[in-house]
Amino acid sequence: MSYGYHVQKTAEKLANSMFPVPVDYPVKNGLPWDYPKHFSYFHKLMKSIHFDMAKQPEAYGLKLVDMESKDKDLIRKGSNSIHRLFDTLYCLAACGIVENHQLKVSADRFKAAIKKPQSVGSAAVSKYELVLSRLVDFGFSISDFNGKAFGKDIEHFVVEYPAYPQLADTIKQFYDCWIDLFAEIRASNSQVRVRPTEYHHRAYIFDYKVTANLENITVKQWLSDEAKYHGTSDADNAFLTAFYNYSLNYEGLTFNGDYYKKTKRIVRDMRGDSSYNRCAIQIYLKNMGKYAKEIASMPQKIQRMFATDYCFDCHETCRTRFSWEYDDTTYRGCGHYCFEIVKASTSPHSSKLQDGFDMDLIPYYWRLLELEYGLHKIL
Helix, strand or coil: CCCCEHHHHHHHHHHHCCCCCCCCCCECCCCCCCHHHHHHHHHHHHHHHHHHHHHCHHHHCCCCCECCCCCHHHHHHHHHCCHHHHHHHHHHHHCEEEECCEEEEEHHHHHHHCCCCCCCCCCCCCCHHHHHHHHHHCCCEECCCCCCCCCCCCCEEEEECCCCCCHHHHHHHHHHHHHHHHHHHHCCCCCCEECCCCEECCCCCCCHHHHECHHHCCHHHHHHHHHHHHCCCHHHHHHHHHHHHHHCCECCEEECCCEEECCEEEEEECCCECCCCECEEEECCCCHHHHHHHHHCCCHHHHHHHCCCCCCCCCCCCCCEEEEEECCEEEEEECCCCCEEECCCCCCCCCCCCCCCCHHHHHHHHHHHHHHHCCCECC
16 A cells, blocks of 8 residues: 555554464463454454554554654654553453453543553653544444543443453453563563563564463474564575575574574674664674685585675774684675575675575575584584
């Protein structure tokens, strides 16, 4: 669709990133066994509402910043306003109890909570009645709501979804799980990371994994979800998954979206990088002179990695710039964008490493990391 405002593009992108919910994912203890079926219904509904946001953002009270605007601060605020929906639902669930598939909400608690939701954006939802009105248009029933803010005479109101009665229970359970997960994140005690107002590397705000037993989700599933979130092709995801599988040959490595030896990151997963919308991984190398002879015996595609300048000449005092000698020539690199294994043509170095996603090269990439970091294979 054509966009008039930045927030429309963001809403459509978020909707497209909501991939189908697995039918048999392992749910958290305490949730009903058929919760995935109910969550899938909720998830599809949220996807539809986000597409609707993209079409008519003013109906939700989103911050409208013209596409012509280059003001990054305004654009960010506009994008963050999308969380009005998530925050409003959060406040409904946090301030209510479920009885007979009806969410009974304390009006006073809701009006206080909506001023500063403790969920994603933690920003006040002004004119929350706009969001509630759109929920009604999508099939929700909200008692004592006439399209305006709740008056002082309203003590409680009831939220339900007649077309699918279990939805009230599902929403309440989802946000209870979110509250628990967010507490873990704040305590730095979670497998899921947040940066700064949405999931990064692991999930997104309406992700089924919020309600899942994370210990029983395989890394293969994490990688598949990540690929779907970023729109990575099946072929590219197959390469990235094979790259991960090869890492299992080594001792002392950890993977959390990037690859670490103890606390040192040695490989960075760049898929979905917002700077260039590219799909790439980056291997961190600096001591190539010590194993230059072995590099010279590797395939030509590998050798080309070291016969390439990656320096952008940003400024003379750049702290990430370094150099190396290869085949009697000095090359310079930028520590932020150096030795990328690239597939997407949008990368600034794609012309140099267009065919980097080659399954046959994976052992050579890991051999370079062996030589650089002294990695040992598991016997």
